[in-house]
Amino acid sequence: MMLKNKKILVVGAAGLLGATLVKELLAQGATVIAADISLDRLNSRLVGLGVAADNADVIRKQIDLANKTALTAMFTELDGLTGAVNCSYPRNKNYGKHFFDVLPEDFNENISLNLGSSFLFMQQCAAYFKRTEMPFSLVNISSVYGVVAPKFEIYDKTPMTMPVEYAAIKSGLIHMSKYVAKYVGDSRFRVNLVSPGGIFDHQPAEFLNAYKKETFGKGMLDVTDVLGSIVFLLSSMAEFVNGQNIVVDDGFSM
Template structure:
């Protein structure tokens, strides 16, 4: 990725997740500085180390923060300095998340949409407030999904215990429009909001699912997480200076 993010300082929320940790790694490799944020500092250190990120890197700052905590997140952005972009890789959910459609209760649906979509709203709001205060170019990247764009292909889950949660579809589709709302509201070329919609990411899924999924792509099937991060780095860089309010799909043709 060369030095695409030289002189950039990026906040990565949810940096202790599978995608978040690799986003941190890719930003550092592209010459950027990172503020890596996660709900557990110890988990964050372990995850970053597992993807070969040097946690003593001078270009890396780690902090413990719960993105669903309005007071803590607002305080973070009020105290921040020199930030040029942010990536929200968080995935907050309850223990009841992931049930099949007819087993989802209204309370569970409401709570999961509230904490995930609500925290995405809060994060975007505070990034926008930071920009208005500092008036320095800023790029926010949210993570949506192919299932925020198209209806689920439920046949790929046949013969597995897996499903595509209804809450996920509602949250990820709303995320795309939230981006447009925030970009339009701020209405300044220096403040950009976009999303990346990955297809399936390899994470120990059963072989029967991987085979069925692959048949719906152009041959690659599920993607390695590293194959998503290049698009995120592009959106954080000056190469995408006038790209805003957009959703970029990375799925090897699954959605077409």
């Protein structure tokens, strides 16, 4: 078990990646604080994955990452944290439109909701480290589309697109993570990222087939394919890995 005696905070824990990660962290021996804006959704997702509602190694918390007062209070209450993973992806109801249909106010709101809350979360993680001076590993989730330009042709014949907000958020997150690691400048406080390729979530067959041709054979990732890199960065095996971005995409970005 790579994370025995570790205590990890996962925000966005009710999402596809977040909930699956909580289960894996438990299997790796960690105690987990699972936080999300919806406790009902969080509990339902975890139980659906086989994480019992009375599992003493999971502490469930409701949190709005855009609420500085609530987030600061949560970090004040927590003790013994050794790491955190931000799996959240807040957005408004108009998120995801095609480029020419995106209104500036929606673009600005989605950047603020997502990148703004990520900034606040990183700031509070850094403040927690400064207060406790305990080794701390923060892992942010970016994307292959934070690294390379979109391959728009794989969206042909589907109603899907690669949202411009997503590209701005995920690329910005990479640089902001490096900024925070450099600003704190202490080898005991690590900030790294994992950038997955596309994760399977019942997308249209046309898209799945086109996407697979851009990889070495895997195609869309299973959500479990991303977990190993996150666990590694949270573990003592990555003790001096800092400011790095691990791309997990089976060659999609090449």
